[in-house]
Amino acid sequence: MATFDSVSPARPAEVVATLPVHTAAEVDAAVAAAADAQRAWARVPVPARAERIGACAAALAGRKHELARLVSWEAGKVLVEAGGDVQEAVDMAGFVAGQGRAAWGETVPSELASKLAWTSRQPIGVVGLITPWNFPVAIPAWKVFPALLAGNGVVIKPSELAPRCCEVFVETCIDAGIPAELLQVVHGGAEPGEALAVHGAVGAVSFTGSVATGRRVAVAAMERGPRTVSLELGGKNAMIVRADADLDLVIDGAIFGAFGTAGQRCTSTSRLVVEPSVVDELVGRIVDRAGRLRLGDPLDPATDVGPLITAQAAERVAAAIDAAVAEGARVACGGKLRRDVPHCGGGSFVEPTVLTGVKPEARAAKEELFGPVLAVLEATDLDEAVGIVNGVEFGLSAAVYTRDINEALRAVETIDAGIVYVNAPTIGAEIGLPFGGTKHTGNGFREAGTHGIRQFSQVKSVYVDYSQRLQRAQIDNRPPVPGETGA
Numbered sequence: 001m002a003t004f005d006s007v008s009p010a011r012p013a014e015v016v017a018t019l020p021v022h023t024a025a026e027v028d029a030a031v032a033a034a035a036d037a038q039r040a041w042a043r044v045p046v047p048a049r050a051e052r053i054g055a056c057a058a059a060l061a062g063r064k065h066e067l068a069r070l071v072s073w074e075a076g077k078v079l080v081e082a083g084g085d086v087q088e089a090v091d092m093a094g095f096v097a098g099q100g101r102a103a104w105g106e107t108v109p110s111e112l113a114s115k116l117a118w119t120s121r122q123p124i125g126v127v128g129l130i131t132p133w134n135f136p137v138a139i140p141a142w143k144v145f146p147a148l149l150a151g152n153g154v155v156i157k158p159s160e161l162a163p164r165c166c167e168v169f170v171e172t173c174i175d176a177g178i179p180a181e182l183l184q185v186v187h188g189g190a191e192p193g194e195a196l197a198v199h200g201a202v203g204a205v206s207f208t209g210s211v212a213t214g215r216r217v218a219v220a221a222m223e224r225g226p227r228t229v230s231l232e233l234g235g236k237n238a239m240i241v242r243a244d245a246d247l248d249l250v251i252d253g254a255i256f257g258a259f260g261t262a263g264q265r266c267t268s269t270s271r272l273v274v275e276p277s278v279v280d281e282l283v284g285r286i287v288d289r290a291g292r293l294r295l296g297d298p299l300d301p302a303t304d305v306g307p308l309i310t311a312q313a314a315e316r317v318a319a320a321i322d323a324a325v326a327e328g329a330r331v332a333c334g335g336k337l338r339r340d341v342p343h344c345g346g347g348s349f350v351e352p353t354v355l356t357g358v359k360p361e362a363r364a365a366k367e368e369l370f371g372p373v374l375a376v377l378e379a380t381d382l383d384e385a386v387g388i389v390n391g392v393e394f395g396l397s398a399a400v401y402t403r404d405i406n407e408a409l410r411a412v413e414t415i416d417a418g419i420v421y422v423n424a425p426t427i428g429a430e431i432g433l434p435f436g437g438t439k440h441t442g443n444g445f446r447e448a449g450t451h452g453i454r455q456f457s458q459v460k461s462v463y464v465d466y467s468q469r470l471q472r473a474q475i476d477n478r479p480p481v482p483g484e485t486g487a
């Protein structure tokens with residue numbers, strides 16, 4: 001059996017886990033087992049399914065510290081952020097459990113007498129989930145819990161860069177009472193991922209990852225059968241700063257948004273679009289703060305910025321910084337690939353980097369770099385700033401900092417993104433509202449909030465006619481209204 005090692009990004013010689021590379025035949029067996037289990041699960045009343053999911057919330061909360069250390073070790077997130085990753089899963093389980101007794105459909109008045117009309121939500125069957133490395137507990141939770149509540153069997157293929165986190169997440173859910181056969185994990189990279197996405201018995205594929213992979217997955221999945229494919233892809237998120245903004249607040253937000261998780265969040269702030277009158281002061285103060293961030297072992301609570309997930313990822317970010325300079329940008333701070341960080345032998349880090357003088361058409365202003373790099377652009381008025389924010393192929397998250405309520409609300413209205421913040425950075429979405437983006441960031445689905453359940457269920461419209469005669473909608477007269485001609 002072929003295997004692969006999951007390693008610590010901070011110290012790649014440290015093996016976190018050795019896992020099998022599942023073959024297409026093993027993916028097939030996982031789907032078959034989940035399909036079998038799903039038939040019984042679909043008959044469990046929704047509130048009873050929700051109870052099991054509620055138990056997962058408690059079980060995950062009980063293992064939060066242990067899971068957070070694993071996220072930190074395997075995905076390189078600093079401890080406090082790793083704890084947030086796990087907390088998001090706890091919160092999502094609690095939220096989804098509550099949905100088990102919430103409204104699931106619509107009831108509309110029928111146009112005919114003695115007739116009822118409502119919708120219900122039905123399971124899809126088996127759903128295939130493909131997840132990225134950067135939220136190795138939270139993103140599986142975003143997908144697994146709504147999928148289970150809707151009555152589905154689940155086969156999940158986590159990223160090969162953080163598979164152990166997903167395994168422990170799934171083990172915790174199974175220990176808490178989710179039937180083991182119902183929730184299957186397969187491991188490896190593109191091969192098992194594709195086998196899952198194109199499997200004939202997988203009725204819905206839910207993918208989160210890069211644009212390039214998402215496009216490939218969607219094409220392959222749709223070519224090989226009728227199914228829904230939901231895509232949650234990359235971002236190029238921007239923060240607009242107007243001259244009247246509270247600059248202390250902007251600086252806190254920019255530092256957290258751009259350099260948290262070493263810039264490796266889909267919602268990371270990678271562009272700052274600033275009114276020219278405050279750009280020098282703002283850049284000076286951000287550079288000062290960024291220069292004081294401590295690179296280090298993510299398991300050390302004193303560390304601010306951890307490693308990039310792989311050496312290749314760090315090299316790609318460093319090359320993008322060089323390319324930005326070649327296109328006319330100036331490195332105001334950082335810019336270097338570092339492999340000499342104490343206690344992190346072999347780990348690849350990129351210094352928190354601020355690029356100034358970036359033109360809206362430059363690659364650094366358009367492409368997702370997925371590293372701790374903040375590109376500063378200038379815009380005199382709000383319309384110009386929003387034009388820059390919207391001038392990319394992504395539409396995930398954006399922020400506007402101003403004290404002017406009218407400008408804030410104009411920005412909210414005109415920014416083309418799935419998530420907009422006022423006076424808060426582009427990262428930090430809560431699980432109660434839908435999460436997802438416009439343009440190439442996604443294909444219209446949303447996760448989290450009450451929307452989470454939709455991609456994992458099918459709507460059934462139900463009519464019940466108890467008039468005991470044939471009534472023909474749109475053809476037969478509705479009962480006459482008193483006073484109407486013929487009444």
Ligand code: NAD
Pocket residue numbers: 130131132133134135157158159160188189190191192193194197208209210211213214216217232233234235265266267368370396436441
């Ligand atoms: P990735 O695209 O490299 O991998 C994502 C998943 O796809 C992994 O599980 C991988 O093994 C699998 N995969 C690779 N090739 C495949 C194939 N041919 N068929 C099926 N599966 C395949 O992404 P990543 O590097 O793990 O994650 C980073 C990306 O994810 C960034 O672009 C980030 O913006 C994005 N992301 C988006 C969101 C969101 O909600 N919009 C959230 C987190 C991350």
